[in-house]
Amino acid sequence: MRILVIEDEPGIARFLKEGLEEESFAVDVAEDGIKGQEMAMDNGEEYDLLLVDWMLPGMSGVEIVRQIREEGLQMPVIFLTARDTVQDAVFALEMGANDYIRKPFSFEELLARIRVQLREPSGETSRLSTGKLVMDLNTHQVFRGEEEIQLTQKEFALLEFLLRNKGKACSRTRIIEHVWDIHFDYDTSVIDVYINSLRKKIDQKDEPGFIRTIRGVGYIIQEE
Amino acid sequence: MRILVIEDEPGIARFLKEGLEEESFAVDVAEDGIKGQEMAMDNGEEYDLLLVDWMLPGMSGVEIVRQIREEGLQMPVIFLTARDTVQDAVFALEMGANDYIRKPFSFEELLARIRVQLREPSGETSRLSTGKLVMDLNTHQVFRGEEEIQLTQKEFALLEFLLRNKGKACSRTRIIEHVWDIHFDYDTSVIDVYINSLRKKIDQKDEPGFIRTIRGVGYIIQEE
DNA sequence: ATACAGAATTAAGCATATTTTAAGTTTTTA
DNA sequence: TAAAAACTTAAAATATGCTTAATTCTGTAT
Numbered sequence: 390m391r392i393l394v395i396e397d398e399p400g401i402a403r404f405l406k407e408g409l410e411e412e413s414f415a416v417d418v419a420e421d422g423i424k425g426q427e428m429a430m431d432n433g434e435e436y437d438l439l440l441v442d443w444m445l446p447g448m449s450g451v452e453i454v455r456q457i458r459e460e461g462l463q464m465p466v467i468f469l470t471a472r473d474t475v476q477d478a479v480f481a482l483e484m485g486a487n488d489y490i491r492k493p494f495s496f497e498e499l500l501a502r503i504r505v506q507l508r509e510p511s512g513e514t515s516r517l518s519t520g521k522l523v524m525d526l527n528t529h530q531v532f533r534g535e536e537e538i539q540l541t542q543k544e545f546a547l548l549e550f551l552l553r554n555k556g557k558a559c560s561r562t563r564i565i566e567h568v569w570d571i572h573f574d575y576d577t578s579v580i581d582v583y584i585n586s587l588r589k590k591i592d593q594k595d596e597p598g599f600i601r602t603i604r605g606v607g608y609i610i611q612e613e
Numbered sequence: 614m615r616i617l618v619i620e621d622e623p624g625i626a627r628f629l630k631e632g633l634e635e636e637s638f639a640v641d642v643a644e645d646g647i648k649g650q651e652m653a654m655d656n657g658e659e660y661d662l663l664l665v666d667w668m669l670p671g672m673s674g675v676e677i678v679r680q681i682r683e684e685g686l687q688m689p690v691i692f693l694t695a696r697d698t699v700q701d702a703v704f705a706l707e708m709g710a711n712d713y714i715r716k717p718f719s720f721e722e723l724l725a726r727i728r729v730q731l732r733e734p735s736g737e738t739s740r741l742s743t744g745k746l747v748m749d750l751n752t753h754q755v756f757r758g759e760e761e762i763q764l765t766q767k768e769f770a771l772l773e774f775l776l777r778n779k780g781k782a783c784s785r786t787r788i789i790e791h792v793w794d795i796h797f798d799y800d801t802s803v804i805d806v807y808i809n810s811l812r813k814k815i816d817q818k819d820e821p822g823f824i825r826t827i828r829g830v831g832y833i834i835q836e837e
Numbered sequence: 838a839t840a841c842a843g844a845a846t847t848a849a850g851c852a853t854a855t856t857t858t859a860a861g862t863t864t865t866t867a
Numbered sequence: 868t869a870a871a872a873a874c875t876t877a878a879a880a881t882a883t884g885c886t887t888a889a890t891t892c893t894g895t896a897t
Contacts, residue, residue, distance in 0.1 A: 435721060541844060558753045560635035562628075562720050572720075575628075579846060581884060603753045604854075604883065605766040606635050611752065765855055802873085803857060809874060828865070828872065 390507060390549070391415045391567060393436040395425030395453065396469065397446055405440065405499075412500060412529075413546040415570040422448025429457055435566075436464055438506055441486075443470040451484050458485040465506035467499075517552040519610050522591060522599055524552060533591060543568070544587050547580075551600060556612035558603050584608060614731060614777075615639045615659060615791055619649030619677065620666040620693065629664065632720050633727075637750075637770055639794040646672025653681055659790060660688055662730055665710075667694040675708050682709040689730035693718075741776040743834050746815060746823055748776060757815060767792070768811050771804075775824060780836035782827050808832060 392414045396402040399420075406416045417436075419425035422445035429439055439457070441450040454466050468489035488502050504526060517524040521534045529545065531538045540548065546568045551559055564580055565571045584600060592598045601609050616638050620626040623644075630640045641660075643649035646669035653663060663681070665674040678690050692713035712726050739750040745758045753769065755762045764772065770792045775783055788804055789795045808824060816822045825833050 431718065543845065557751050560632065562632035562635055566720055572628075577847075578884085582846075582886085585885060585887095602884070606637070606753060609752060767856065801857075802859085805873060806857080806875085809876090826873070 390437045390553075391417070391435060391570065392438045392440060392503070393417050393419065393425070393429055394440045395419045395422065395429075395445065395450070396440070396442040397421055397444075398442075401442075401469075408500075409503075413542045413549075414503075415546075415567070417570075421446045422450070422453055426453045426456055429453065429462070430460055438464055438503060439466040440503075441466055441468055443468055443489075450486075454485045467502055467506060517549065517555075519552060519555060519599060519613060524549060531591070533593070538590050540587070540590060543583055544590070547583050548587055548591070551608060551610045555610050558606055558609045560607040562607075564607060614661045615641070615794070616662045616664060616727070617641050617643065617649070617653055617660045618664045619643045619646065619653075619669065619674070620664070621645055621668075621670055622666075625666075625693075628720075629723075636724065637766075637773065639770075639791060641794065645670045646674070646677055650677045650680055653677065653686070654684055662688055662727060663690040664727075665690055665692055667692055667713075674710075678709045691723075691726055691730060741773065741779075743776060743779060743823060744837060748773060755815070757817070762814050764811075764814065767807055768814070771807050772811055772815070775832060775834045779834050782830055782833045784831040786831075788831060 392409055394402055394405050394409075394416060396405065396418065397420050402418045402420070406418055409416045417428065419428050424447070425441065425445070426448055429436060439453075441453060443450045445453075450468055457466070465487040466485070468486050470489050487506055490499055490502055516526065523532045524545075525531075526549070531540050531545070531548070547564070550564060550568050561580055565575050565577075569575075569579065571577075584602075588598055588600060591600075599610055601611060603609055616633055618626055618629050618633075618640060620629065620642065621644050626642045626644070630642055633640045641652065643652050648671070649665065649669070650672055653660060663677075665677055667674045669677075674692055681690070689711040690709070692710050694713050711730055714723055714726055741748040741750065747756045748769075749755070750773070755764050755769070755772070771788070774788060774792050785804055789799050789801075793799075793803065795801075808826075812822055812824060815824075823834055825835060827833055
């Protein structure tokens with residue numbers, strides 16, 4: 390899942406980027422409002438979520454949201470506001486933001502709110518699953534039935550992407566963009582390697598594998 | 614569906630070609646404006662869509678569009694423009710382009726715009742069918758009734774082409790151009806071979822076949 | 838700082854599925 | 868019935884994905 394952080398203060402920006410990357414999000418940072426707006430728009434539906442500072446040089450957060458929504462972009466936006474600008478934050482919600490969090494905030498809390506926003510509109514719990522295989526996005530755990538499976542960051546991110554797209558063919562290009570954040574030319578077989586190690590971990594001998602290969606295209610986890 | 618990419622930067626061109634091919638488009642690339650214009654014109658209405666870089670050696674994108682339209686060609690054209698040439702892009706729209714997308718762009722967004730132009734119902738249930746035979750373009754699956762049928766890429770592409778042209782005779786020339794991307798004289802019996810293996814897979818003994826041969830012309834899947 | 842461990846990535850060879858070629862057979866029609 | 872077109876089959880060539888091992892990177896503990 391890709392997140393764009395629009396934040397001018399380098400310390401906070403770095404903190405967010407690193408923290409979120411540890412949670413296996415793909416994170417880009419824009420240092421001012423104008424860049425932020427451009428990145429959010431240029432990349433179209435690319436970002437799955439925007440984290441926007443309220444006070445920004447160049448263009449205010451509210452203005453960014455306004456323009457983004459005008460463009461028809463639907464991704465959730467969470468505001469970072471200073472303690473005393475709650476009024477404004479409420480205003481921002483009216484303008485099309487989805488949530489706000491007051492600085493200073495705990496990273497945990499931010500994470501929780503991000504997860505709320507990224508949750509499938511219908512899904513109540515922050516879980517993804519297919520058959521016996523269950524991912525808990527909050528605790529970062531994966532289970533096959535009762536048994537817990539240890540995945541690395543990338544394995545987790547890859548499985549998450551496939552599960553979020555359950556029933557849809559995921560092309561290598563889409564996978565490399567969303568999970569690895571690599572655009573334009575790529576010439577690598579990382580995907581194969583990770584699919585391989587994922588399968589080793591999640592599949593059981595006797596049962597059919599969870600991930601199906603679509604030759605010449607990519608991979609898919611089928612609807613049950 | 615055939616797409617012509619006119620783009621001089623090899624990296625981007627390859628990225629586009631491979632990504633679009635994964636989505637089962639047939640893609641040609643022209644490395645400069647002059648070649649691009651020739652290919653677009655030579656092949657007449659052949660290409661279903663043009664993807665044209667704005668800045669090209671030889672002949673500018675706008676000029677290409679102008680000439681193409683003058684020739685009476687109607688296929689949709691999408692421009693690839695650099696970030697700061699929006700003004701020009703607007704001008705290009707006036708000249709006859711159908712849409713533009715700013716670089717750097719996400720593949721997702723490009724796909725979405727292509728689908729808009731080709732009027733393909735994006736995402737969700739994009740299906741083609743005739744009688745009991747159903748193709749799900751999302752999952753790349755083919756069913757006859759309940760039973761799933763495994764097709765290879767080429768078989769899939771061929772069936773897709775015939776179904777998209779349901780009720781219309783598909784000449785061998787059109788088939789070889791759209792599905793195999795082979796132009797000029799061809800001297801091969803691949804089509805026969807593939808029609809044969811397709812029929813073996815999709816037809817049932819007792820029922821009449823889905824694909825009818827039109828002697829001297831090609832093949833057709835009839836309207837139900 | 839340094840060394841270590843685990844993770845991520847690259848690279849290469851292998852196995853196999855797909856695609857194409859080619860040649861013989863059957864069907865159609867003039 | 869002869870020629871052209873289409874069908875069928877098998878093999879050769881090619882492309883793709885899988886797997887393993889080596890290498891690089893990253894974070895942590897000493």
